[in-house]
Amino acid sequence: MNEKAKFDLDRFYSNESVDKWKQIIGKDLHYHFGYFHGSEDLETGLKQTVRNFYPHITLGSRILDIGCGWGGPAKMLIEEQDCLVTGITLSTAQIEYCQHLGLNVWQQDLEQEQNELPNDYDVIFSLEMISHIRNKTQLLHRLRSSASRLILSENCVADDFSGDRITFGGSMVFCTVSELIHAVETAGWKIQSIQNRRFYSLRTFALWKKNLDRVYGKHQPPGQLESLHRLIDAALSSPISWGHSFPLIDIIAT
Ligand SMILES: C[S@@+](CC[C@H](N)C(=O)[O-])C[C@H]1O[C@@H](n2cnc3c(N)ncnc32)[C@H](O)[C@@H]1O
Numbered sequence: 001m002n003e004k005a006k007f008d009l010d011r012f013y014s015n016e017s018v019d020k021w022k023q024i025i026g027k028d029l030h031y032h033f034g035y036f037h038g039s040e041d042l043e044t045g046l047k048q049t050v051r052n053f054y055p056h057i058t059l060g061s062r063i064l065d066i067g068c069g070w071g072g073p074a075k076m077l078i079e080e081q082d083c084l085v086t087g088i089t090l091s092t093a094q095i096e097y098c099q100h101l102g103l104n105v106w107q108q109d110l111e112q113e114q115n116e117l118p119n120d121y122d123v124i125f126s127l128e129m130i131s132h133i134r135n136k137t138q139l140l141h142r143l144r145s146s147a148s149r150l151i152l153s154e155n156c157v158a159d160d161f162s163g164d165r166i167t168f169g170g171s172m173v174f175c176t177v178s179e180l181i182h183a184v185e186t187a188g189w190k191i192q193s194i195q196n197r198r199f200y201s202l203r204t205f206a207l208w209k210k211n212l213d214r215v216y217g218k219h220q221p222p223g224q225l226e227s228l229h230r231l232i233d234a235a236l237s238s239p240i241s242w243g244h245s246f247p248l249i250d251i252i253a254t
Contacts, residue, residue, distance in 0.1 A: 067129025140187035
């Protein structure tokens, strides 16, 4: 808990300009891994990740997108699935950008138990944010009263992983796959499906790296982009063993 109190996540997500982020992660600012079958471009792979969840989202659903980033997935859910989406993020810059897009967003620290969560939704949608949360079970439990379905995608470590779980500039604490399952179930959710899509996501690293190299060349990128750069180098040095150590888990629960 203490290291979380010291970590300024708002700054971590708000310091670099939106234009810089667009040059690295793409114009729609999806900040999650893509899903690739072959040599698709970054935008196609990122959109496919979101579309993979459409069979679990009824058209017109009310969705609470926790950790909504700059609203890339929310925008797709509105435009392609006719959903009503409320996003929550800690980052001031992301809130401002989402508001500029016309999205309905709340600025809130989801780690703080005293902050009330909005309810009356059909689906909780959460792409790659739970790793930022120290007490994952507590948040997942609080989310029970917000919606009846949970769609969760999360970076984990393998159950036999023995390295450092605090990562990404100190902003994330990875749990194992078993711990994630335990947190979801202890919080009162019933898992309907679970899958590891890490090996479909690995191309994202090469495409992010291409953009970082184009923009920064041999220079070190600033702030969070430096953490991203380090992650990319670690993954690309040995993608298969990295992929085994760091599963990317999709869970559908009710
Ligand atoms: C890796 S980004 C994913 C963004 C988005 N889901 C996407 O896929 O494009 C993680 C997001 O979680 C948000 N987040 C992390 N911890 C949070 C917290 N304690 N409260 C609210 N939002 C948080 C960050 O601000 C950021 O928007």
